[in-house]
Amino acid sequence: MYHEFFHLEEHPFSLTPDTQFFLNQQSHREALNTMLVALQHCEGFIKIVGEVGTGKTLLCRILLSRLKDKFVTAYIPNPYLSPEELKAFVAQEIGADYNPQMQAHVLMSSIYRKLMQLAHHGKQVVLVVDEAQAMPRETIESLRLLTNLETEKRKLLQVVMLGQPELDTLLSRTDLRQLKQRIIFSEYLKPFSSKGVADYIRHRLDSAGGNQHLFSRRALWLLSVGSGGIPRLINILAHKALISAYGRGLRRVGIAQVAAAIADTSETRLKGKVIAWHCRWPFVVGAAS
Template identity: 30%
Template sequence: MAEVVLYTDYFGLSERPFTLVPDPSLIYWSVQHKRAYSVLQYGLLSRAPVTLVSGEIGAGKTTLVQAVLREMDADLTIGLISNAQGGRGELLRWILNAFGVDTDDLPNEYVALFQRFQDFLLEQYTTGRRVVLIIDEAQNLSAEGLEEVRMLTNINSNKDELIQLVLVGQPELRDIIRGPNMRQLAQRISASYHLDRLDRDGVGAYIAHRLRAVGGTGQEFAPDACDMIYDHTAGIPRLVNQLCDFSMLYAWNDEEKQITAPTVAAVLADGVFFGDTEMEPAP
C-alpha cells in the first residue's frame, strides 16, 4: 500500500480528479457554463470593450476564462492581473507588467506610464494583434481603480478598440458596477454572465464527470455521498473538490472501492474539511 501514490492507483485514475488548481481539461460543462462560455467568446470575438464574468467563490470563473483563451486565435496579446490594488498610476504599472512592458526607467508618474501603455497598444495594433487585459478578483479594485481601468477603453484608433477588458469577480463586483458612480463603466459592458452554484443534481453530475475525465467509472461516489457533499458545500465546485478529495483519501485508507455517506461523514467529523457549511444551498 505504501507504493500507491495517494489514492489514484487504488481507484485506477490517471490523476487526482478533485484538485483545487484550475484545469480547463476537467471543466464540467453544465448548462450555465456552456452559456457563460458562449457569452465570453462572443465578447472577445465581437471586440466588446468590456466583458464581465461574475460568480461565487470557486464557481469556476478562472477555469472558464482559461478554457476560452485556449480556443482563441493566436493573434491575441493577453495580460492577466489578479488582486491588483493601489492608487492612480500604481494600477497602470501592474497592467504594464502583466504585458511584459518594462517600466523600470519610468517615474511613478501617471502621464509617463499612460504614454508607455498607449505606445504599446499602438505597436500591437500596427502588427495586427488584439490586446486583452483580464483582471481577476476585480471586486477588490477601488472605485478609483475601476474608473482608471474604464478609461483605458477610451484609447482607440478610428472605430477599432485597441484594448478589450475582461473583468472577473465575485457577485459583489456586479453590485459595485451597478452603482450610480459607475455608470460609464456599466455602459461599456457589452457582454456579461453570472455563474451560479450547482444544484443537487448538478453536483452529482459534476463529481461523475471529473472522475470519468481521469479514467474512472463515474460511479465511485454513491448517490447518498453526493447528496451529503451537496448539503455541506452549497453546490460550490471548489468546496465540492475539497470534500471529494478528502473522501477519496479516506476510502483508500479504509480500502473501500466506493465512497458512501458514512465516509463523507467521517471526513466532516474529523474537521479536515474547512468549507463554509453555513451557506444556503442552491435551490
C-alpha cells in the same frame, strides 16, 4: 496514497484550478461563450460574477487558453494595484516602452502607441482581471480611462472582469456609473444542479484515469446537497470522502463517507447535527491524503 488504492493516475479533486478538469456545462458554458463572442466582436467591458468557489479562476485560465494568435492577453490575478501599478503592468504585458521614471502622460502615450501598433497588425488586446471586487476605486477609474483609447472604429483595449458578488456592489457606486454603463455583457456563475454535481464528479474521476462510478448514487446525491453545487466545496467533500473510504479499505464511496466528510467541513450547507447520526469522520493524523 488513496489515488493508488483507487487506481487513479492523479488526484481528481485538487483545489488548484486545472484546465484538464474543466467541465463545460450549464452557466460556466454560457459565461465562456459570452466572453468569446463578445471579444470576437470587440465589445468593451465584460463582467462575470460568481460566489466564492464557483470556478472563476479556472474559467479565466480556460478563456486565456482559447484566445489564440489574434489576441494579446494580460492576466491580473491580484488586482489590488494602484493606478500607476496598473498602467505599468499593462505597458509591460503588451510590450510598450516603459521605465519606472516615466511621467504619467508619457506612459499613457507609450501604451497608446503600442496599442495602435498591435491594432495595425490585426491584434486585439484583452485584459483579464480576476477577483475584480478587490480592485481599489481609483484603479477602476484608471482602468476605465485606459479603455478610452480607441480608433474611429474599435476599442484598443477590452476588459474582462471576474469577481464575487461584491463586484456588483462596487460598480453600483454613483462615481463608477460611467464604467458600469460600459459593461456590454454580464453573466452570473450559478452552482451546479444535482445532475451537474454527478456529471462533475464523474468527469473529474474519468479525467484522473479512474472509475467514473467510484461514488454511489446516494453518495452523489448527498454531495450535491452538502456542497450546494459549489465546485470548491464539491472538491473538498469528495476528497475527504475518498480518504474515509480508503481508511476503511472500501473500494467504493458510499453515503456514510460523504456524511462524515460533511460533518467535518464547516463551510458545508448542512449542519453537522443533521447528518451526524452514527457517522464520524475517520480521519487520523498522519493518514494518507
